[in-house]
Amino acid sequence: MKCDFARQTAALLLASLCICLHALAADPARPVPAKNGSEFESADVRALQSDDFANPMALWVERGKAFWSRTFDGRSCAGCHGDAARSMKGVAARYPRYDASAGEVIDLSRRIDGCVVGGLGAQKLDAESDDLLGLEAYIALQSRGMPMNVSVDGPAHATWEKGRGLYFTRVGQLNLACTNCHDASWGKRLLAETISQGQPTGWPAYRLEWQRPGSLQRRLRACFNGVRAAMPPYGSPDLVALELYLAWRAQGLPMEAPGVRR
Amino acid sequence: MLLGRIQVPPSVQRGEVFEVRVIVQHPMETGFRRDYDGKLIPLHIVDRLACRYGAREVFRVELGSGIAANPYFVFPVVATDSGEMVVEWSDDRGEKGRVSAMVNVA
Numbered sequence: 001m002k003c004d005f006a007r008q009t010a011a012l013l014l015a016s017l018c019i020c021l022h023a024l025a026a027d028p029a030r031p032v033p034a035k036n037g038s039e040f041e042s043a044d045v046r047a048l049q050s051d052d053f054a055n056p057m058a059l060w061v062e063r064g065k066a067f068w069s070r071t072f073d074g075r076s077c078a079g080c081h082g083d084a085a086r087s088m089k090g091v092a093a094r095y096p097r098y099d100a101s102a103g104e105v106i107d108l109s110r111r112i113d114g115c116v117v118g119g120l121g122a123q124k125l126d127a128e129s130d131d132l133l134g135l136e137a138y139i140a141l142q143s144r145g146m147p148m149n150v151s152v153d154g155p156a157h158a159t160w161e162k163g164r165g166l167y168f169t170r171v172g173q174l175n176l177a178c179t180n181c182h183d184a185s186w187g188k189r190l191l192a193e194t195i196s197q198g199q200p201t202g203w204p205a206y207r208l209e210w211q212r213p214g215s216l217q218r219r220l221r222a223c224f225n226g227v228r229a230a231m232p233p234y235g236s237p238d239l240v241a242l243e244l245y246l247a248w249r250a251q252g253l254p255m256e257a258p259g260v261r262r
Numbered sequence: 263m264l265l266g267r268i269q270v271p272p273s274v275q276r277g278e279v280f281e282v283r284v285i286v287q288h289p290m291e292t293g294f295r296r297d298y299d300g301k302l303i304p305l306h307i308v309d310r311l312a313c314r315y316g317a318r319e320v321f322r323v324e325l326g327s328g329i330a331a332n333p334y335f336v337f338p339v340v341a342t343d344s345g346e347m348v349v350e351w352s353d354d355r356g357e358k359g360r361v362s363a364m365v366n367v368a
Contacts, residue, residue, distance in 0.1 A: 053269045056332045059287040063265060211331035212289070 029164075031186055031197045034253045037205075040187075040196040041262055045208070049260040056206045057137055057258035060130065060213050064138025067131055072120040077135075080119060084142055092140040093149045093255050096244045098156040105159040107243050109136055109215060110235065127234035133213045136204050140257035147254055148201060150247040159237075163245025166238060172229030178242075193262070200246040202259025209262065216243055219261075264288065264308075264359030268349055273366045274341040282313065282321070284335045284349050286359060292327040308333065308353045315365065316345035341367050 038046050048054055068077045068084055081087040095108040102114070109127070112135050116122050125132035152160035167178045181190070182198035189195070203216035210218075217239045221231040232238045265287040274280045286308060293305030305327060313321040321337050339347075348362040 053267065053283055054285065054334055056285065056287075056334070058267060059265055059285060059332060062267065063287075 030249055030251075031183060034199065034250065035186075035197055036253060036256050037196050037199050037202045037261060038256055038259060040194040041260070045260055045262055049202075049256070055258070055260055057204075057213055057260065060134040060137045060204075060206075061141055061258060063130060063134035064136070065134075067135055068138060072122045075120050077115070077120070084138060088139045088142040090143050090146050090149070092136075092143040092257065093146045095150070096156075096159075096240055096247060097151060098154065098159075104237070105156050105240055105244055107217075107240050108139065109217075110240075112136060112139070128214060128218060133204050133215065136215065137213065137258040140204065140255065143255045144257065145254050147252045148247055148250045150244065150251065152244065152248050156244065159241045159244050160248060162237075163241035163243070163248075166242050167245050172224065172227035174227040176227045178223070198246060199250045199253055200243065201250055201253050202256045202261065204257060205259035205261045207261045213258070216246075264351070264353065264357055266349065266351070266359050266361045268347065268361040268363045270347055270363045270365050273368050276341055276343075276367050278341045279338045280341055280365075282335075282337055282339055282347060284311075284313070284361070286311065286333050286351060288332060288353060290325075290327070290329055290331045290333065294327070305354060308351050311335070311349065311351035313337075313347065313349045315339055315347050316343060341365065343367055 038049055041049075048056075052058060065084075070076060071079075078084075092108055095111065096105050098104070099106045099111065099114075102110075106114075109132055112132065113125050116135075117124050125135075150156075170177045170180070178198060181195050186195050186197045200216050203219060204213050205219075206213045207219070217234055220239055220242055221234075224231045267285050269283040271280050288308045289306060290308065291303050291306040293303070293307075295303045297303055307327055307329070308325050311323050311325065311333075312319055320339050321335075323335065325333065344367045345365055346362050347365050348360065350358065350360045352358045
């Protein structure tokens, strides 16, 4: 009797596991198995990323950390948010997200900028500036190892739909959509490069080609440039929608920001 | 003040050879690149970096335009006495940087 029950339970577990696996395999929107960007890099680049001292992003993390406690008219990031290691844990994994005061989906850099301008009363931080990338890297670091966890329900859904639309739309003179490389051909070679799955979990990252850190938006713009399409401007709704779609696509994948990429 | 980082082991034995790691934030513009308008981006590099261990200079390097951005140095040093490891550098525009770490010799 007891043995029967155990067998039944085991069968049930196996069946549900099969259903789960089937559901995963049947979801064409997500590559299986999901792999972080670093897994497509060479061993030396991976080593650079995992070494907290040699990883050049550590310099920008340091910069972000300094900004965190810098005071502007007596106000500072730390003044409201306290210790970033506690208050910012998991935050980067939830962005982009719908922001009620903005009335739309915003990414982490815009959220930071909103705080810097509105909360601190400081000058707006330029896209790709050292301070903005530093803050973003410092905040993203607090979520390292945590699974991506964005919400695409409710008010964010329309943006997600838009991002998905863009992801599957062929653009540029080469007439390629994101999916043509990052779903259909990941793991294959493109000249000296291994095509990644296009997972956003390591950004902002230090890109050796740029010799400096860059945001996910800069990386996306580089992809647009690569297929010879017009690059959407920084902060454009298209880029934010794509960021949201990619974050959803990476749901559950551990964050590895700040990363190092070739 | 230029930004950099230094790392030494938390403690070392007398006579032990230990690693000093230094990374410096700098664009290291070669002077050969052009911007999107075709204008030459002027040379901008860290041109000297030196490390003192106590009173003694243990490492010195003169950098050229062939060094990548955010240069990273690792060099071995023999532990003699407890003292400060000081790294100072400057770029071709006269900007300076300095980082230091305590070496504790057991």
